[in-house]
Amino acid sequence: MAVAPLAALHRKLFDETDGSKFARLKERLLKKHAAHDRLAVLDILTAYARDGQLLHWRAFLMSDIVQLAEANEHSAFFAWALVQPELAYRAVDGMLKSIGKDAYAPLVALAASSIASLEVRAKAVKSLAIFSRQPFDAGLPTDPGHWKAEQLQLDAVLAWQRDGTPDGAGHALPVTHAALEDPRSPLEKAAARLEKKLAAIRRKEQDLAQPSNWLTIASAADMAGIAQRWALPEHYRRFLACHSPLRVFINSPQYFQGLSLYGAAELIKAQHGYAWNPVSGEAIAGWPEQYLVIADAGADPYCLDLGAIADGDAPVYTAEHGMGAWRFERHADSFIDFLNEIAAAA
Structure with a gap:
């Protein structure tokens, strides 16, 4: 009697000892069966996460399990996984997806744990912040794996729990200039074209705790600091004031390793290592003093030539580092x- 395809894949997964072959089997399982046998596939993956012989794949499968699971499913599995050191990181999101706000108490306990790894504790705080719309992650890296212990905001998390875990208002959107919606000048039209591309990038991925790929209104303090150092061409000065790039990164093959376009808040610091030494503050020999670095592609600078300003603008030069x-x-x-x-290019 022939073995059903799903059952055969199930057996092969549990028998396979080669990681590369296991990966191909897992992808075949998802591609061929996840759409119409989702619960059966989930049962196979959760069983492997519990008892599979390839230990690293037990952890890797958690992402697929969380993605496939729906509300009120596999809550017992996620609760078990939450106390398994190698599975806990992804189990955090599985708990929230499965039981929603009922996951708050165990996740707060995990965040406050002295036993769990810093990465897992940070993940608990980050996911709680996203789900509850509370600002526990404000200004912190999108990846909680990069957080430091002092950034965990545990006092705020515990106070929120004592207050009954209310929903927050979420993070405010960065403030943008009206000209992006109604561009009139050549500068505004160019900025609006870029904003349209950046908006498409933001729709795919955006963390408002650390917003990226926005054109924003610069602070008066940042613009004043810039004005003390340089006399900028008017078009670039207005671009920074009205459409200052906020963590704008253009991932295009046109630019080596992608292009970072600087905003007003980072323009002064961006000259470090090019125009002057960040430690001594001294000018670096060989750097043309009239060149202002406004972007870089893999550390290759793109510079405005402030010595060639004409009609409110200036040419852009680049070089390999x-x-x-x-x-x-x-x-x-x-x-x-x-x-x-x-x-x-965006």
Whole structure:
């Protein structure tokens, strides 16, 4: 009697000892059966997470399990996984997806645990913040694996629990300029083109605790600090004031390792290692003093030539780093041209 395809895959998964072959079997299981036999596939994956012989795959499967599970499913499994050190990180989201607010108490306890790893405790705080819309993660890295112990906000989490775990208001959206919706000048139109591309990126992935890929209104303090150091061409000054990039990264093959476009808050610090030594504050020999770094692609700088300002704009130059000496080439005739290029590449 022939073995049913799903049962055969189940047996092969549990028998396989080669990690690469296991990965292919797992993908076949998901592709062929997850859509119409979701619960059966979940049973196979949770069983492997409990007892499978490839220990690293027991942890890797947690992402698929959390994705496949729906509300009120496998709560006992997720509660068990939460106390397994190698599974707890992904089990946090499984608990919230399965039992919602009933997961708050065990997750707060996990966050406060002196036994759990810092990474798992941080994950508990991060996921609680997202689910409850409380600002426990404000200003912290999107990946809780990068948090430090002093950033856990445990006092705030415990106070929230004592207050009855109310829902929060979530993080406010960055403030943007109206010209992005009604662009009129060439600069505004270029910024609006870029904003349209950035909005598409944000729809795919965005963490408002650490917002990225926004064009925002710069603070007066940041603009004042910039004005004390440089006389900027008017188009670039207005771009920073009205459409200051907030963690804007253009992941395009057009730019080596992608392009980081600086905002007003980071422009001064961005000159470190190019124009001046960040430790001594001294100018670095060989750097053209009229060049202002406004972006970089894998540390290759893109610079405005402040010595060639004309009609409110300036050309953009670039060079490869690590060549022993800077060899700059003209990249764009103006900042507006450079902005349009970025918008097209995004």
